[in-house]
Amino acid sequence: MxxxxxxxxxxxxxxxxxxxxxxxxxxxxxxxxxxxxxxxxxxxxxxxxxxxxxxxxxxxxxxxxxxxxxxxxxxxxxxxxxxxxxxxxxxxxxxxxxxxxxxxxxxxxxxxxxxxxxxxQNRRLDGDFQTIQKILHEGILGRLVHFESHFDRFRPVLTENWREKNVPGNGITYDLGTHLIDQAYLLFGMPQWVSADIRSQRTNAVADDFFDITLGYGDVFVRLTASVLSNAPMPKFLLLGEKGSFSKFGLDIQERALKAEKLPQGADWGLESEESWGTIYLEDRSFKYETLRGDYRLFYENIAKAIQGIETPLVKIDEAIAVLQIIESAFESSQSGKRVLLT
CATH class of the missing domain: 3.40.50.720 (NAD(P)-binding Rossmann-like Domain)
Incomplete structure (x- = not known):
């Protein structure tokens, strides 16, 4: 073909x-x-x-x-x-x-x-997110009650990037927030409500550079946060269940590799070293839990096969619409100081 x-x-x-x-x-x-x-x-x-x-x-x-x-x-x-x-x-x-x-x-x-x-939506193919899907599927933590996801960076100096200018669709919520909301949507579906605090914290910033978003899912507390003024170690993911907890630090290694201009090839692409694996804490023991391979290459492989009629798209437009509806509700909540109902 x-x-x-x-x-x-x-x-x-x-x-x-x-x-x-x-x-x-x-x-x-x-x-x-x-x-x-x-x-x-x-x-x-x-x-x-x-x-x-x-x-x-x-x-x-x-x-x-x-x-x-x-x-x-x-x-x-x-x-x-x-x-x-x-x-x-x-x-x-x-x-x-x-x-x-x-x-x-x-x-x-x-x-x-x-x-x-x-x-x-490449971060569906992050190794840590793939690992969390596996942990939840296996039920290692028991009934999940708390899911927390951070995407923190330390970029205190404003840049000339369009995301930091006064243009529609700017800011961290439309950027990193899109990834975190998409992941939560994949795991838990459409929330019942959204509560958010979205801010511009750096001096002279015109675009939002911090958010703290809570999504209402009944018994599971879901919190998504991001900041560009976080220079202390924070867990990327924190999951709490009736049988135990899972904590994972550090970002998926693929973005760093790509920005270093490493070609996405080879048997070790997307494989994280053991010292970076997350930890599962059970009542009587704790242990490192291997991070699955992250593989952004699968996105375009899927796109090609979807065009050829072999597969369905990995990321469907209805899912992107749902994420945008959550983002819109988050801004509405931040402005009003109230929860916004979705379902």
């Missing part, structure tokens, strides 16, 4: 260091084009690609079958809608759009045209 021709729209840090390498090692995809408005940087690593200065020019040239959109959030809706109108399959970087209404419109267009529309 011939490879699916893929085009990358946007070649900033995320496009260059995350998407392009993952596409390049996918045996069923071929990176044939990149949209770069001002540069031709992608040709340094991928000399075979054709450079276009706009999405419109790329679509008019009919150079690719799959359009992968890695531009600022506020551009996603118009660009995805345009690509779909040209009959192209589309992958959009998370959270897909900046509103659930826009995402629903894209879903309708893709459905009418019989096209794939998916969202790059």
């Amino acid at each position: 011939s490879k699916i021709k893929a085009a990358l729209v946007g070649y900033g840090s995320v496009g260059e260091k995350i998407h392009a390498p993952l596409i390049s090692v996918c045996e069923n995809l071929e990176l044939v084009a990149v949209v770069e408005r001002n540069l031709t940087k992608s040709k340094e690593k991928y000399p075979q690609v054709q450079i276009f200065k706009s999405l419109e020019a790329l679509l008019e040239a009919d150079a690719a079958d799959l359009i992968i959109i890695v531009t600022p959030n506020y551009l996603h809706f118009d660009q995805a809608k345009l690509a779909l109108s040209y009959g192209k399959h589309v992958v959009v970087d998370k959270p897909v759009t900046i509103s659930s209404k826009e995402a629903k419109e894209l879903k309708e267009i893709a459905g009418q045209k019989g096209l794939l529309l998916s969202v790059f």
Whole structure:
């Protein structure tokens, strides 16, 4: 079966260091084009690609079958809608759009045209999250009563990145929050209610850089937090159950490897060293619990097979819509100081 021709729209840090390498090692995809408005940087690593200065020019040239959109959030809706109108399959970087209404419109267009529309939620394929799914499936901790997920960084100095400017879809909640909410949604489904405190804590910050979100799931307390002013060790995950607890520190190793420009290949890709494994604490003992392999490569392998009709998309647009509805409710809760009911 011939490879699916893929085009990358946007070649900033995320496009260059995350998407392009993952596409390049996918045996069923071929990176044939990149949209770069001002540069031709992608040709340094991928000399075979054709450079276009706009999405419109790329679509008019009919150079690719799959359009992968890695531009600022506020551009996603118009660009995805345009690509779909040209009959192209589309992958959009998370959270897909900046509103659930826009995402629903894209879903309708893709459905009418019989096209794939998916969202790059790579952190479903983090090794630690895969491990937590296994722990819960095995029931090691007994009945779960508490699930806590952190995504902390220390970036006290403001940058010129669009996420820190006064533009729609900016800030940490639409960024890291999308990952944490997506993971919680996969584990527990749609919450009954949302309660959130979203803030801009750094001096002169115009975009949110902290959130503390609680999702209502009956007997399970679910808390999701992120900060860019956290320079002390905090657990990435903390789970409490009637039989024991699980604590895990540190982020999945794949992002660091990709940003160091390591090609995502080899038998040891995504494998975490034993000293970084999480710990399970039972009543009479504690022990390290092996972190499963994380593997972002599976995302684009799935996209190719979904286009070929072999598999269903790993990330479905309905799931992305649900995540956006939770994000919208979180902002509403933070502004009103009240819980927002969802179901």
